[in-house]
Amino acid sequence: MIHLDVVVTPKSGPPVTGLQQQDFTVLDNKKERPINSFRAIRGPDADVQIVLVIDDVNTGVEHVAYERSELDKFFKMDGGRLAHPIALAFLTDTGFKVQDSFSTDGNALSASLDQTFVGLHSIVRAGGVYSAEERYEVSLKALYKLASREAALPGRKFIIWLSPGWPLLSGPGVQQDLDTKQRQQIFDDVVRFSNLLRSGRITLYSIDPLGAADFNTLAFWWTGYVGGVNKPYNANMGNIALQGLAVQSGGMALVVGNDIAGDVQKCINDANAYYEISFVPPLDQKPNELNKVQVRVKKASVDVRARQVYYWQP
Numbered sequence: 001m002i003h004l005d006v007v008v009t010p011k012s013g014p015p016v017t018g019l020q021q022q023d024f025t026v027l028d029n030k031k032e033r034p035i036n037s038f039r040a041i042r043g044p045d046a047d048v049q050i051v052l053v054i055d056d057v058n059t060g061v062e063h064v065a066y067e068r069s070e071l072d073k074f075f076k077m078d079g080g081r082l083a084h085p086i087a088l089a090f091l092t093d094t095g096f097k098v099q100d101s102f103s104t105d106g107n108a109l110s111a112s113l114d115q116t117f118v119g120l121h122s123i124v125r126a127g128g129v130y131s132a133e134e135r136y137e138v139s140l141k142a143l144y145k146l147a148s149r150e151a152a153l154p155g156r157k158f159i160i161w162l163s164p165g166w167p168l169l170s171g172p173g174v175q176q177d178l179d180t181k182q183r184q185q186i187f188d189d190v191v192r193f194s195n196l197l198r199s200g201r202i203t204l205y206s207i208d209p210l211g212a213a214d215f216n217t218l219a220f221w222w223t224g225y226v227g228g229v230n231k232p233y234n235a236n237m238g239n240i241a242l243q244g245l246a247v248q249s250g251g252m253a254l255v256v257g258n259d260i261a262g263d264v265q266k267c268i269n270d271a272n273a274y275y276e277i278s279f280v281p282p283l284d285q286k287p288n289e290l291n292k293v294q295v296r297v298k299k300a301s302v303d304v305r306a307r308q309v310y311y312w313q314p
Contacts, residue, residue: 001036002028005156005203005250006275006295006306015273016302017042026279027294039276046084047155048271049102051146052264053089054113055163057135059209067162067209070260071113075106077265082106084271089146090116091163096142098149132167139166140189140240147193151200158251160205160267162260165222165242180233187232190239191288191311194228197249198310205251205267206243211258220255228309230290250306270305277306285312 006024008016021038052071056064075082085102086109097116103109143161150157178186197204222241226248229239238244243253251270254263281291289312295304 001278002198002281002293002310003201004277004279004293004295004306005201006277006304007250007270007273008275008297008299009303009305011301011303014269016299017273019275019297019299023298024275024277025296025298026277027296028279028281029291030294031282033279033281035277036280037276037278040273041276042273046271046274048084048158049150049153049155050084050086050158050160050268050271051089051098051150052086053091053142053146053159053161053163055139055161056090056092057138058091058163058166063209067260068113070209071162071264072110074261074264075110075113077106077261080106080108080110082109084268088112088116091139091142093138096138096145098146136166136168139163139242143193143242144196147196147200147202150202151196155201156271157200157202158205158267158271159202160207160264161242161246162207162209163242164208164210165206168237168241178236183235184232186237186240187229187235187288190229190235193240193245194248194309194311195313197245198307202249203251203270204242204246204249206246206253206255207260207263207267208253208255209260211256211260222253226308227292228290228311248308250308252305281310281312285314287312287314 008019010016021035024035026033026035054067059067082104085104087099087102088109089098146159150159222238222243225236225238225241225244229235243255246253252267257263291310291312293308293310295306297304
């Protein structure tokens with residue numbers, strides 16, 4: 001069974017509510033699949049836990065101060081009353097740390113944020129290829145650790161990763177010379193993360209805290225890899241970009257804004273109203289076969305977001 005958490009939004013405003021099963025169509029590799037189960041989730045029925053990741057390794061200390069002030073602003077909205085439980089996670093060059101418990105007390109989270117930022121260090125973003133490789137490895141290990149932790153918990157989970165993304169040494173004008181073993185490793189990582197996020201009901205979001213300062217020719221290069229990869233020999237490091245994994249999971253990649261507090265709220269709004277849909281995938285598939293999913297809605301002028309790909313596991 002493939003389970004989808006589907007968010008339907010107008011061009012602006014809160015998620016659309018009141019839709020029925022007959023309003024939805026699910027396509028798997030362009031073929032319509034019968035909907036096996038359907039449930040509309042709204043308000044207090046939403047069992048969603050959220051982890052906010054402060055990524056100092058890839059962001060750099062010069063931007064973390066602004067990020068901190070924006071998060072403080074978010075936590076203190078509505079007098080510090082949060083609609084959904086949140087935990088903080090911190091990625092630094094000294095390791096990865098996740099708070100043990102979730103809280104709906106924004107003031108307490110703000111105080112915790114102040115305390116944890118004391119003594120942060122940063123792997124230098126301009127440290128060359130060796131620094132880039134180190135940040136890449138540290139980042140992927142952290143994402144796997146966090147996703148594995150959250151997948152073990154019941155209900156739906158959001159991971160909101162505040163970061164410009166880890167270095168991939170790829171993109172426009174960059175020629176990658178990867179051997180067969182390297183491409184196989186990338187493919188295995190893509191499948192591993194995709195399956196872990198899907199089976200754990202985790203939606204990943206990416207917010208670039210550099211905002212307009214990071215708007216350049218590489219700002220959207222990852223969009224070319226969102227469709228997934230079908231064979232190991234086609235695997236490229238772009239297939240494992242943070243932003244691409246986020247969009248594939250049904251989340252968002254917010255890359256050019258400077259309103260971090262507003263972007264965090266935009267991500268969390270997805271928890272206020274969504275639709276749980278499941279369908280039976282075709283069973284005559286090979287292991288790790290790529291499937292592209294599309295959810296359509298019989299309603300004009302709306303955007304529909306849900307998991308876009310999955311890799312078949314017999």
